[in-house]
Amino acid sequence: MQTHEIRRRFLDHYVRAGHTEVSSASLILNDPNLLFVNAGMVQFVPYFLGQQTPPWDRATSVQKCVRTGDIENVGITTRHNTFFQMAGNFSFGDYFKREAISFAWSLLTDSVEDGGYGFDPERLWATAYLDDDEAIELWKEIAGLPDERIQRRGMADNYWSMGIPGPCGPCSEIYYDRGPEFGVEGGPEADEDRYLEIWNLVFMQNERGAGTSKDNFEILGPLPKQNIDTGLGVERVAFLLQGVDNVYETDLVRPVITKAEELTGRTYGVNNEDDVRFRVIADHARTAVMLIGDGVNPGNDGRGYVLRRLLRRIVRSAKLLGAEQPTMRELVAVVRDEMSPSYPELATDFTRIETVAVGEETAFLKTLTSGSRLFEGAADDVKAKTASGGGAVISGEQAFILHDTYGFPIDLTLEMAAEAGLSVDEDGFRSLMAEQRKRAKDDAQARKHAHADLTVYKELVDRGPTEFTGFAELNSEATVLALISGGVRVPTAVAGESVEVILDRSPLYAESGGQIADQGSLTATGLRASVDDVQKIAKKLWVHKVTVDEGQLTEGDVVLAQVDPQWRHGSTQGHSGTHMVHAALRQVLGPNAVQAGSLNKPGYLRFDFNWQGGLTESQRDQIEVVTNDAVGADFPVNTFVTDLQKAKEMGAMALFGENYGDEVRVVEIGGPFSMELCGGTHVQHSSQIGPVTILGESSVGSGVRRVEAFVGLDSYKYLAKERALLAGVASSLKVPSEEVPARVEQLVERLRVAEKELDKTRMNAALSGASGYVEKAERLGALKLVAAAAPDGVTGNDLRTLATDIRGRFGSDPAVVVLLGTADGKVPFVVSANKAAQDLGVKAGELVGSFGPAISGRGGGKAEMAQGSGSDPSGIDAGLSAVRARVAELAAGS
Incomplete structure (x- = not known):
């Protein structure tokens, strides 16, 4: 049986049993505890905790999962994948152990013709938590399993939790006996290679506290409802049904x-x-x-x-x-x-x-x-x-x-x-x-920490979503449904207090999709409060973060919720400008330049996109030109709601990693020029965006680039500042503005030539003094040592040339040259030993260790030549003394 059919049979089985099929969540969820979704139940956690009311009593899904806890062992064992598909069925207070066991057993053992997997029931085993007598009796009653094929196991094996405070409960695992050729008899306790776990049925009934391991945590008490969470490993079922030896040999791998x-x-x-x-x-x-x-x-x-x-x-x-x-x-x-x-x-x-x-x-x-x-x-x-x-x-x-x-x-x-x-x-x-x-x-x-406690919002979420009126108006009359402070509901808030406000309707945009929240106010007779931020709970409840400036705000009040019109104008410019830049990027670079993230706020946008390597100046210019041409074209901005599949067929761009509902909002600017799935606020015509000025482009990670830009009035202010700067430079150079680049280039070239001449003069001066260094060389046994501070400003390369010249003047006599200089606050150094000195045991690279600490320096090289740099010029004298002492030791031992 092919893997795709295994998935389909699972979902069909549970849909027939009254479950709602739920699409897999993205592998990336906004959960601080998880890099990736690693279990089928992750997207349902708020329902299990009772923080949100699920839209269905029972659900089923095949969830994409990634677990990377021990990547080095992949391929060594034959039953683990980093990516796997977890098929699951979930009950939110609807059914419990009996139905969970019955559903699982029938799918596993029903014939292929009847929609099952056709497993031999005589080869299936079950485990249960130590004291879960109820589950054991159900396995006997429903599946007809004998006592010897049901094993009791401890908390580490058969009591499930996410490893952090949250939902938990005893579980029953279903194992398949692969046969004696794969290991010893005795069930899962004896050999989990022979007896392969294929399904885990979690009877989620409790909430756990903090702990240090799988079997060391406190049970805080029962969950609001008894729930079911199961996980069947699609890849494991596939390799059993396909008759191969391991998960790597299935049809998909x-x-x-x-x-x-x-x-x-x-x-x-x-x-x-x-x-x-x-x-x-x-x-x-x-x-x-x-x-x-x-x-x-x-x-x-x-x-x-x-x-x-x-x-x-x-x-x-x-x-x-x-x-x-x-x-x-x-x-x-x-x-x-x-x-x-x-x-x-x-x-x-x-x-x-x-x-x-x-x-x-x-x-x-x-x-x-x-x-x-x-x-x-x-x-x-x-x-x-x-x-x-x-x-x-x-x-x-x-x-x-x-x-x-x-x-x-x-x-x-x-x-x-x-x-x-x-x-x-x-x-x-x-x-x-x-x-x-x-x-x-x-x-x-x-x-890691416990999931944020959102219980205080549950009743409000259950009442239905906040009605967002901001697409059509900036002022809306609204009723205060609740005030929340410190995680608890409060009846009132007075001047000077900050509080979260839940309204039945609001024109203020809640932060999402890269667009930051609107700012505005709540007013009524004797009341004035500032709205500083708006966030979403459960994707549908608007939470206004408010500071009361005057008067008193009370639950049940009718207020006028107002968006700051100047803020909204700038915000829509930034958001629509983001869509325009995205479209321009794809037009200039091609369809691979797709969105990887964004941020837009009044007057500013930041857009991340997938691309290998930096953009050329010509590409940046083209993107800016295409964007502003589209702005100047005064394209109409149309929005409409349609189903997700139809939107994709129309070519609407979606943000990767984002989960969309069945119905989506499409923002279309200029017909085919730009079409994206987006829930944000926008201008009505592209010309309202105003000029777009790209500030720069940079890397934010491998394969991801970032473009930043000003829009509207902020763009104009930036350009005005740049114009003033150019005018100032032109005035200083006494040339028209259009001649500034050429004049600056001339000056840079002249400076480059002058620096080269200066370097040459400095080097000649240093080399002219080489004979002086030789004359002052110290004799230490059979060795001659030059250990000196070079003139200020001599670079590392100059020191190398000078040291080579000095070393050559000693001919065949054993000689060591150590030069330390000062340049730009650093201490460049070079150590050189000729062949005769090396024969006596001197190695230039090893000598660096004798003086390096004194100048806070590091460097290295081979026996003949070593160089590096330090950061403490005050240690030069001490460093030279240290290297003299070390060379003296070497000379004495030679």
């Missing part, structure tokens, strides 16, 4: 391995080490495509860092399998082909997904090249030490620095070390990695 075989020339199933790498490629390629599809881009922290690790592990694994050319483009294409029947957006948005993935591969291949050079340097140092009696081992610290700082994989370090006849201190490396993971884990744990 095995084709990626097949493509990797073609690209590397290796064969899957021959060598266990190779097999792990093939599985890593298949697993990570699918996960990466799904993450990029939901708007994640490679980066150095958070979600972006996880994606970057996944993509780099694909590249690394492919190279270790023998791939000589880039592989990412072909691998992600296979993922698209296999996954798009269930997730069609992967096909429609594939160009962007491919661009992000291939861009990261290209960057990492460069990293591998530079990392190889760094490795070779480390290997040379080890070989040099080996020649003098040291061990042929690259230290764990060196391997860790290569891995952590430069992104060079430990597997390649091990392989290259072996080729060079060296070994690596793996224990030291693993220890440093463990320390790093512990720091990251501790940091993540410190950031």
